[in-house]
Amino acid sequence: MLKYESVSELVAEAEKRNIKISELVLEDQAKSMEKEPLELYEKMEISFQVMEDSIKEGMKKDQKSMSGLTGGEGYLMNEYAATGGISGNFMTKAMARALAVAGCNASMGRIVAAPTAGSCGILPGCLVSLYEDRGFEEKDVVMAMFTAGAIGMVIAEKSSVAGAQGGCQAECGSASAMAAAALVEVMGGTPSQCADACAMAISNQMGLVCDPVGGLVEIPCIKRNVSGLAIAFSSADMALAGIRANIPADECIDAMREVGDALPASLKETAGGGLATTPTGRKLRDKVFGLT
Numbered sequence: 413m414l415k416y417e418s419v420s421e422l423v424a425e426a427e428k429r430n431i432k433i434s435e436l437v438l439e440d441q442a443k444s445m446e447k448e449p450l451e452l453y454e455k456m457e458i459s460f461q462v463m464e465d466s467i468k469e470g471m472k473k474d475q476k477s478m479s480g481l482t483g484g485e486g487y488l489m490n491e492y493a494a495t496g497g498i499s500g501n502f503m504t505k506a507m508a509r510a511l512a513v514a515g516c517n518a519s520m521g522r523i524v525a526a527p528t529a530g531s532c533g534i535l536p537g538c539l540v541s542l543y544e545d546r547g548f549e550e551k552d553v554v555m556a557m558f559t560a561g562a563i564g565m566v567i568a569e570k571s572s573v574a575g576a577q578g579g580c581q582a583e584c585g586s587a588s589a590m591a592a593a594a595l596v597e598v599m600g601g602t603p604s605q606c607a608d609a610c611a612m613a614i615s616n617q618m619g620l621v622c623d624p625v626g627g628l629v630e631i632p633c634i635k636r637n638v639s640g641l642a643i644a645f646s647s648a649d650m651a652l653a654g655i656r657a658n659i660p661a662d663e664c665i666d667a668m669r670e671v672g673d674a675l676p677a678s679l680k681e682t683a684g685g686g687l688a689t690t691p692t693g694r695k696l697r698d699k700v701f702g703l704t
Contacts, residue, residue, distance in 0.1 A: 470512025578672025623686025
């Protein structure tokens with residue numbers, strides 16, 4: 413049985429058997445849970461369908477968060493994607509999907525926490541885009557979610573995926589690392605390249621604080637899902653190009669834990685610092701809670 417204590421364990425075992433990380437994880441989880449692999453695959457397939465549904469919900473023109481502070485970002489970006497934008501049609505549509513899922517969450521819609529609600533738009537924004545816009549088989553995309561899940565399990569074991577414990581690097585950083593590894597696998601990359609993409613995604617969000625305005629998972633959380641998605645894509649592309657991570661994934665995860673421990677409480681989901689305590693941040697908080 414796998415211990416999920418290191419990315420290197422996943423890579424070594426997958427490469428030894430000449431299989432994908434997802435295949436290794438599905439087999440291991442089926443054995444440990446005493447279930448058939450098909451049953452676990454079908455459950456993951458349902459999660460992928462929930463991701464697709466949350467994108468549709470968040471794309472609605474009249475989508476609004478419960479607080480009224482945000483809403484419609486997914487719709488606006490999707491409309492803009494038709495122009496191609498600066499980043500091109502594929503990337504702007506992927507951004508729209510990430511915004512849509514995060515917006516769906518803010519409006520109390522059904523989402524897949526991947527790994528958290530605050531970072532829920534990154535993985536679906538990446539994988540649904542490959543499926544819908546690049547024509548990859550659903551089976552390959554769903555299987556890559558097992559790879560993403562395994563990376564998330566390692567991060568949770570070695571560090572944290574909670575903003576209250578490690579800052580936003582633990583949420584959007586972890587989600588971006590999971591997505592980067594999954595993207596590499598779908599694109600035909602090796603397990604080692606999955607690990608490199610994971611490492612680069614984490615290193616590029618090291619120290620990201622959690623400073624939600626009014627304590628709500630909206631500002632700046634929703635837009636940080638787009639940044640995490642962009643980092644996932646760029647990290648995956650670098651790994652696929654043969655660019656190696658200078659610091660191994662496991663050491664990046666350890667460093668993320670150390671940085672998270674060093675962050676003051678005011679920058680770990682308490683709304684006690686950062687953007688939450690700017691003049692505008694305070695005004696928005698007071699507006700939501702009727703303090704003005």
